[in-house]
Amino acid sequence: MNLNALALFFLVGTALLAADDPSLPAATGTERTQNVISAQLSIILSEARETQMKPMQRTIGDITRATHLAEDRLKLLHIAAHGAVDDNIKPMRERLLKDAEARIKGLPPNAVVNVLKGMRDRYGSTSATKQPLWIESVKSLLTSEELAQWQRVVRERNAYRSRAYAELLILHVRKEAGLSPEQTQKMRPLLEKATSDYLPDLSMWSGGDDGDMYSGYLYALILGAPEKEVRAVLTPAQWDKWRASAGEGGEIWSSIQSAHERRLKEESLNP
Numbered sequence: 001m002n003l004n005a006l007a008l009f010f011l012v013g014t015a016l017l018a019a020d021d022p023s024l025p026a027a028t029g030t031e032r033t034q035n036v037i038s039a040q041l042s043i044i045l046s047e048a049r050e051t052q053m054k055p056m057q058r059t060i061g062d063i064t065r066a067t068h069l070a071e072d073r074l075k076l077l078h079i080a081a082h083g084a085v086d087d088n089i090k091p092m093r094e095r096l097l098k099d100a101e102a103r104i105k106g107l108p109p110n111a112v113v114n115v116l117k118g119m120r121d122r123y124g125s126t127s128a129t130k131q132p133l134w135i136e137s138v139k140s141l142l143t144s145e146e147l148a149q150w151q152r153v154v155r156e157r158n159a160y161r162s163r164a165y166a167e168l169l170i171l172h173v174r175k176e177a178g179l180s181p182e183q184t185q186k187m188r189p190l191l192e193k194a195t196s197d198y199l200p201d202l203s204m205w206s207g208g209d210d211g212d213m214y215s216g217y218l219y220a221l222i223l224g225a226p227e228k229e230v231r232a233v234l235t236p237a238q239w240d241k242w243r244a245s246a247g248e249g250g251e252i253w254s255s256i257q258s259a260h261e262r263r264l265k266e267e268s269l270n271p
Helices: 003-020 029-067 071-103 109-119 132-141 144-176 181-206 215-224 227-233 236-244 247-269
Strands: none
Touching (some): 029 071, 029 144, 071 132
16 A cells, blocks of 8 residues: 555544544534545545556556657656546546435445445546547657557557457357367457457456456457357357356446447547
């Protein structure tokens, strides 16, 4: 735990003690509860900010290696990254605050903390690299040649990652559905396409960070293979096992599909 988190936890403890201290009559029950809410939300948002900065730092590292960016421009890029992350978690804060107010209404301060802790993992967000501040900063700080060079590196890395994840899925379904070598070969391009199509939309479940992706959710991409083409290769019994092989990833498949549709719509409007 970093020093900021320790300080914020101290604030929560202080707020709880104050809430139960009869020697502090000036603070009303509502005010003391609000102090607890503010402290706990600060912890949650601090953790979210730290999580989202990890892929941003990796992106800056990629840009630096691809373009040998000068120190002055590198500093500006770091400033833009922090600003983009802050912009990215603003909607998360608003959703948390709105939900928190509804959930803790009428509860004593010492119960509020437990409610808010339970909400900590309920709110994801897209990658901060989608923020206009970050996109415009990159465009303004890099020359056209540097931008093209970095984008080439990103495309190559994404293609490699997609193929690697697809191979994991192939190994998984081959075992779970009992695929023959011939069936496995027919399924390979279907799973490679599903991974290529939907991997960006799955990243939202890891804060936009593919590097921290949970493998259980990765299996959701199995369901991205076209049903008609999959059924043409599998027996009815294998089809049931194929669907079941998605495991807990199947629980979030509809959300991934919705995110996919939104992303395609945004890309069509902002080519």
